[in-house]
Amino acid sequence: MADTLEKLQARLAEAEEQLEAEWEKRRAAMHYHIEQRKIVFEKEVREAHRKLRVRLWLFLRRTRPMVILTTPVIYSVAIPFALIDLWVTLYQWICFPIYGIEKVKRSDHIVIDRHNLAYLNAIQKFNCVYCGYGNGVASYVREVSARTEKYWCPIKHARRVKGSHGYYGEFCDFGDGEAFQKESPRLRRELRKKD
Template identity: 75%
Template sequence: MPETLEKLQARLAEIETQIEAEWDKRRAEMRYHLERRKIVFDQGIKDAHRQMRVRWSTFLRRTRPMVVLTAPVIYSVVIPLALLDLFVTLYQWICFPIYGIAKVRRGDYIVIDRQNLAYLNAIQKFNCVYCGYGNGVIAYAREVAGRTEKFWCPIKHAHRVKGTHRYYGEFPEFGDAKAYREQSDRLREELRNPPE
């Protein structure tokens, strides 16, 4: 069975490489590329995008009143998100060096770039910044938590778990004490240089 798992993980790595190549093709189709993390559009694309933008006043007129009324509830979640961001960052800065776990690069998870799209109005850009931050913080926290679980308790649950982190598949099976004893040190060692 471990051989099958290794083959599947190798296939997954191959598929991830293919996905990255496909993203590069899509970027070329949309006529932009990245230079040192900066988005660069081909000539004329930003002007074409600006012509597609819906004015914010028109956008608000088309929005249902209940959507506008729920906005304060939606935006209030930024407070717990910011606290989560702060505490997860402090946690890994303090604890990960002690455990010998490589730190998670926050900027790999919290990506805020959609405000560069000229076809979005100011309200849409603000919403995109908010969503990019919120989903990024959650992904960042999940990665930190996943590395912590791999270090301290790399054992699969007896029950099926939805939405597991990327390390979960490596964990020994629930009830397999021998595998847990044999694999724990290796799993911890892998955290010094985790896959990117």
């Protein structure tokens, strides 16, 4: 069974490489590239994007009143996102060095770049920043939690877990105490910073 899991993990890694290659093709098809972390569109594409932008007054006029009324509720979630972002950052900065776990690079998860799209108006850009931050924080927190789980409790659950993180497949089977005792040190070593 472990051999089958290893083969599946290898296929998953290969699929991720293929996915990245496809994303690169898509970037070329959309006529942009990234230079020193900055997104650069071809001039003609940028002009075409500006023409597609829905003016702010028209955007607001088309918006249903209930959408406007729920806006404060939606944006209020920014406070818990910011608090968990801060707290998880402190947690990993304090604890991960003690346990020898490589820190999660926050900028790999929190990506805010859609505000660079010229076809978005100011409200749409703000919404994109908000969603990028919220989903980025969720991804960041998940990776910190996943590394913590791999270090302390690399055991699969008895029931199937939806959307498990990338480390979960290598965890020990539920009820296999011998594997837990044998594999835990190796799994912990894998979390160490790679120089």
